[in-house]
Amino acid sequence: MSTPSYTTPRLLPLGDSAWTVEFAQHIDPAIHSRVMALEALVDEARRHDPVFAGIVDIVPTFRSLTVHYRPDTDPLGLGERLLALAGQAEASPLGGRHWLLPACFDPEFAPDLAVVAERHGTSPADVVQTLCQTAFRVYMIGFMPGFPYMGGLPASLHTPRLSSPRKCVPARSIAIAGEMCAVYPWQSPGGWNLLGQTPVDLFVAQDNPPALLASGDFVHWQAVDRGEYAEIERALACGDLHRQHFLHGGTA
Amino acid sequence: MNGWLDVIDGGLGNAIQDAGRYGYRHMGVAVSGFLDPVFAACANALVGNPDDAAAIEIRGLGPSLKVRQGPLRLALSGSISASILRHGGSTQELPAWHSATLETGDILKCGAVSGGTAYLAISGGIDLVPQLGSRATYQRAGIGGIDGRLLAAGDALPCHRLTRNEYREYRGEPWQHPSGPIRLLPGPQVDHFADGELARFLAATYCVTRDSDRMGMRLDGPALAHRSPAHADIVSDAVTPGTLQVPGNGLPILLLADCQTVGGYPKIATVIRADLPRLAQCRAGDSLRFTTVDLPQAREIQRQEATRLTRWQQGITTYLPAGYLDENALYTCNLIDGVVRAEPPIRD
Numbered sequence: 001m002s003t004p005s006y007t008t009p010r011l012l013p014l015g016d017s018a019w020t021v022e023f024a025q026h027i028d029p030a031i032h033s034r035v036m037a038l039e040a041l042v043d044e045a046r047r048h049d050p051v052f053a054g055i056v057d058i059v060p061t062f063r064s065l066t067v068h069y070r071p072d073t074d075p076l077g078l079g080e081r082l083l084a085l086a087g088q089a090e091a092s093p094l095g096g097r098h099w100l101l102p103a104c105f106d107p108e109f110a111p112d113l114a115v116v117a118e119r120h121g122t123s124p125a126d127v128v129q130t131l132c133q134t135a136f137r138v139y140m141i142g143f144m145p146g147f148p149y150m151g152g153l154p155a156s157l158h159t160p161r162l163s164s165p166r167k168c169v170p171a172r173s174i175a176i177a178g179e180m181c182a183v184y185p186w187q188s189p190g191g192w193n194l195l196g197q198t199p200v201d202l203f204v205a206q207d208n209p210p211a212l213l214a215s216g217d218f219v220h221w222q223a224v225d226r227g228e229y230a231e232i233e234r235a236l237a238c239g240d241l242h243r244q245h246f247l248h249g250g251t252a
Numbered sequence: 253m254n255g256w257l258d259v260i261d262g263g264l265g266n267a268i269q270d271a272g273r274y275g276y277r278h279m280g281v282a283v284s285g286f287l288d289p290v291f292a293a294c295a296n297a298l299v300g301n302p303d304d305a306a307a308i309e310i311r312g313l314g315p316s317l318k319v320r321q322g323p324l325r326l327a328l329s330g331s332i333s334a335s336i337l338r339h340g341g342s343t344q345e346l347p348a349w350h351s352a353t354l355e356t357g358d359i360l361k362c363g364a365v366s367g368g369t370a371y372l373a374i375s376g377g378i379d380l381v382p383q384l385g386s387r388a389t390y391q392r393a394g395i396g397g398i399d400g401r402l403l404a405a406g407d408a409l410p411c412h413r414l415t416r417n418e419y420r421e422y423r424g425e426p427w428q429h430p431s432g433p434i435r436l437l438p439g440p441q442v443d444h445f446a447d448g449e450l451a452r453f454l455a456a457t458y459c460v461t462r463d464s465d466r467m468g469m470r471l472d473g474p475a476l477a478h479r480s481p482a483h484a485d486i487v488s489d490a491v492t493p494g495t496l497q498v499p500g501n502g503l504p505i506l507l508l509a510d511c512q513t514v515g516g517y518p519k520i521a522t523v524i525r526a527d528l529p530r531l532a533q534c535r536a537g538d539s540l541r542f543t544t545v546d547l548p549q550a551r552e553i554q555r556q557e558a559t560r561l562t563r564w565q566q567g568i569t570t571y572l573p574a575g576y577l578d579e580n581a582l583y584t585c586n587l588i589d590g591v592v593r594a595e596p597p598i599r600d
Contacts, residue, residue: 012440015494015522016550020440027487057277059490061514066490068277071525071554075547142488142514145280145393149488186393203279205383205395211279 009034009086011079014066018057019079021086022064027151027179030091031063032139036216038065038089042082051081060215061140062149096138096216100248101198103131103174103221104229109197116159116176116193130154131174131195131221136181138217146185146203146211150219153179165191172198174221181219196221199233200243212243220248255413256320257374262404263362265312268378268397271304273386277513283493284388284396287311287369287466287509287532290427290561291329295373297565298327298351298422305377306387308403310370311466314362315403319354323414326360327351329427330370330533334362344574350423352573353414367535376412390510391466424568429530430557433543434523436496437550441518444483445498449476453520454542458504462536466510469534475502476520488516494523494531506531524550526557 010022021038024031039060046052054073059066065086069078105113105128117124136150143149153176161177166189169175173184175192184190185202198221202212213219224232235241269292272285286292286309293303301307308315314332328334328348336344339357346352346360348370354360362372380387380398389397398407442450458473476498478484484500491497495507497517504520508531523531524545534540545553 013437013522013547014440014490014492014519015437016524016547016554017494018490018492020490022440022489025487056274059278059513061489062487064489066492068274068492071558075551140488140514141278141280143280143512145276145395147280203393205393209279210276210281210384215278 009083009089011083011086013075013079016075017071018066018068019075019082020064020066021082023086024063027062027139029137029151032060032137032151032216033091034089035060035063035065036096037092038086039215041085041089042067045081045085049081051077054078059140061142095218096214098135098218098220098248099213099246100220100222101200101246102224102229102232103196103198104224104226105131105196106226106229109170109173110195112162112193113195116157116195119159120156122156127157127195128223130157131181132223134181134220136219136221138213138215138219140215141211141213144185144188146213148182148202148213148217148219150181151179153181155179159193161191162193165189166194169194170197172200172202174198197229199224199229199236200246201236204243207243255322255324255374255376255411257324257409257411258318258320259315259403259405259407259409260318260359261316262402262407263310263313263315266308266310266315266403267389267391267401268306268380268387268403268409269309269389270306270377270387272388272509273384273390273396276384277490280513281384281393281395282390282510282513284390284466285386285509286371288330288371288529290429290529290557291369291532292371292373293561294349294424294427294564295327295329295371296377297568298329298349298424299325299373299375301373301375301377303561305373306380307374307378308372310362310365310372313364314370314372316359316361317409318359319356320408321413322356322358323353323417324411325351325353325375325414325421327373327422328362328370329373331366331368332363332370334360334372336360349426351421353417353421355417368533374409374411375414379410379412392510419572420570421573422568422570424564427564429533430527430553433541434527434530435545435550435553436494436521436523436527436542437547438521438544439519440489440522441486442520444478444486444518445520446477446479450520452476453504454544456541458540458542460534460536460538460540464534464536466508468505468507468511469531471504471506471540473503476504477502478518483518485516486518488514491515491519492522494525494528495519496521496523508532524553526550526553
């Protein structure tokens, strides 16, 4: 389904507890950039403007921003203001944070790597090289706490989901499906192709913030061997290393 | 916090909930919280708690609890009852919508919920340490409640004991949720459905299937046609409790408190907040019909329901529990006033 982005963003009710401001119906970095610009504007407005005071959650997605509000909010007043702000939300070249995250592509962590390579007529080493040369954009966090939907996978690696999902995907598995890359924060069922594993936890409830990644961030994979993987895992577990260590070059 | 309650049997499907966890949905963390905030508020009011104090949500066989440090006041709301085994050996029935005071050593044995969702509130609320701003149990991520899981034997629940046994209890009429069709607002993706499908949906009756949990309920009924097969998938965007998403097979899934924060199926409509508690009381096999309202109407319904709850709380009456009418009580309690309860009981 190919749909152009709207010249004017659309304001859609998600029941009587949220508004969704929709910029387009497809995936596009420029559209997501406008979503993040609106997120920043709404976040700023809620700090001082009483119309925005009832907002409880702001959820950026690929192509829209959803604003959940309390029952004591005037929904029509809030909707009107959101739409006005959306008109000002321009795509900006300023990105989010850049992460350089360790990834181990050892066959034990990458049960689908060989099949994916074969499917695309290349070698596992070339697939790994392509993954490590890509800047993945975090479009949104969802499906489960801390689960990042990341775009930017080169077309040469676009791969359909497994025809039969796995009952158990190990925690911190790096996976691809369609044009997306993701990491499973927890052990769970899943139908994506598993290409590796990171020793870094994606969601730690005791940390502030609990989710490692945020919408708008960029992830770069850095290949590590089994020994380095084990060492990083150990250092993170005992507190010698913090997850923020992998934040690269501060906020872009 | 100086009261303690020991779980001697966790029952089935019971967990600590409160008003829910807000401010973390952009990280993929569900709201969770009471499926039926109104029933929860009623049980809480009967023990003198604020509406959103943490309580036990009962979805199956209720738990059995023993008071380690009392006295504690407890109350049930919903289609459930319990029996109290006094440490002295006597037994009493505790019907829903009534409070009871339990002394140290007393045991409360809850029965099974005969469908829907019930609540057990405890004086002072269950005073566990909140996680990510809430005590609500979110099992999928192991957050909140007790290690993010269901109640189990051996758990200890901190709460507040009463300064003294008042020898009187509180009761209210069983709460009646609004009747008639479930009210919803069309959208956000009503335009992904073929012409006339919303009207067909509103004219039809849907059945609640067994495939239902805190994340959502699958409905059975006429399958809804998308505008084209391609319109059965969307680029994922946000959902919320009450959202009716319709996957390729055309059968709606009604999302509930533990639902994911985003989803890839088109959403034909979203149930208004005021009717979410009604969904919590549905049982497998129940029939549902739907009707649309607009935002100002939804807001008005919300206001009316809030007023009705306030009146219900003001209408709570006191009574003398059977078997507790002793001379001491007669001399120490004022039995005439306080018929309408306006303030919580005195605590330490």
